[in-house]
Amino acid sequence: MQQRRIYLTLFLTYFVFAILLNSVGTVILQVINNYGVSKSAASVLEGYKDLPIALVSFLLASFLPRWGYRKAILSGLALVTAACLCMPLLPAFATAKLLFFCVGVAFALVKVSVYSTLGLVAADARQHASSMNLLEGCFMLGVLSAYWVFGYFIDDAHAQSNRWLQVYWLLAVLCALNFLTVLGTPFPQQEPLARGASLAQEFADMLKLFFKPLVCVFIITAFLYVLIEQSIGTWLPTFNNEILHLPAAMSVQVTSIFAACLAVGRLSAGVLMRKLNWYPVMNACVLGMAAMVLLALPLTQQVDASAAPGWSNAPLAAFLFPMIGLFMAPIYPGINSVMLSSLPRHQHSAMTGLLVIFSALGGTTGSLITGYVFGHFSGHYAFYLTLLPISVILLMLFLFRRAVQRSGGGLDGSVIIGASH
CATH class of the missing domain: 1.20.1250.20 (MFS general substrate transporter like domains)
Known part of the structure; x- marks a missing residue:
């Protein structure tokens, strides 16, 4: 009880x-x-x-x-x-x-x-x-x-x-x-x-961990993922309001589709990745993210501002683009689980500290870049820009798998899905 x-x-x-x-x-x-x-x-x-x-x-x-x-x-x-x-x-x-x-x-x-x-x-x-x-x-x-x-x-x-x-x-x-x-x-x-070590020694241990090739590649991948997720999640209400011309309340509420897709994608991947190796699943998810950007954003170009859209006649892109969350969801918790499974338990605390730090920095960087591009150019360009970190993540996953294999962290592909940042 x-x-x-x-x-x-x-x-x-x-x-x-x-x-x-x-x-x-x-x-x-x-x-x-x-x-x-x-x-x-x-x-x-x-x-x-x-x-x-x-x-x-x-x-x-x-x-x-x-x-x-x-x-x-x-x-x-x-x-x-x-x-x-x-x-x-x-x-x-x-x-x-x-x-x-x-x-x-x-x-x-x-x-x-x-x-x-x-x-x-x-x-x-x-x-x-x-x-x-x-x-x-x-x-x-x-x-x-x-x-x-x-x-x-x-x-x-x-x-x-x-x-x-x-x-x-x-x-x-x-x-x-x-x-x-x-x-x-x-x-x-x-x-x-x-532990008996001083705080200064614990900080030093955390920094030493960062310079391991496996950890460095993982941190870059996590940083870029959070950059993308936060830039979309933070600016999607404004995008819906200014680009798709949805009412302010609806602009916020329709963004819940993105959160719902993250939840569904995370739970579904939890079942899927008990049977499949993590690497091809992660690659498929990254390619799916790029496909959603290229499919949904062109649909936002010719939205009629005078149509006063509601739930029944909102642009298709308002419902389609947030579904990128289905493909994004498994990546962050998936790579976290692979990383932690590749390290001895006594290093998990330091690794978690590094993850929290660089996830936070990634979220801030993504929001600032997207806000600048949104304000000085267009919301379309701001979200098209996510294709750049998406491409880099694809490369980082390849390097991450090689680093895991070299470290002796041979994994069977089963990971725990579900990690907030």
């Missing part, structure tokens, strides 16, 4: 943070409309979210076992509760920056703590794998919920309305309830003891 209560608490925490983390695209659209912020300026919100994740993960990951995972989760929830309350009370672009800065700091604390607590609670490897997939499933439910919850509060009739900020009262309540749930839940008493 106590174990189920701990799981429920961890899943609820991840659900809430999924909503907050994946609202950045919606907030970018709204600050452009409400505050007159340029696209290039609005794109920095991704950096305010991702860079704190990278920095805090790097600085505090090795400290959290000493501090306590429960305390870290409570601190993160308290921080985002206060930040959510600031949004409707102090409506401004600067407040949005503060919100995502707090969300980034809090998620770095929460992700390390939640993952580590799952390791303490799970009885064996099979239960751990199962709980990880359930955790990531809750994350995807949160992502899906974010688009519809925010879409409900957006007032299409009054583009300059601040009604959308009322959603943060609801989110503050959810965060506060989550805080009380964690506070009332007894976590495992025995937490892992810190």
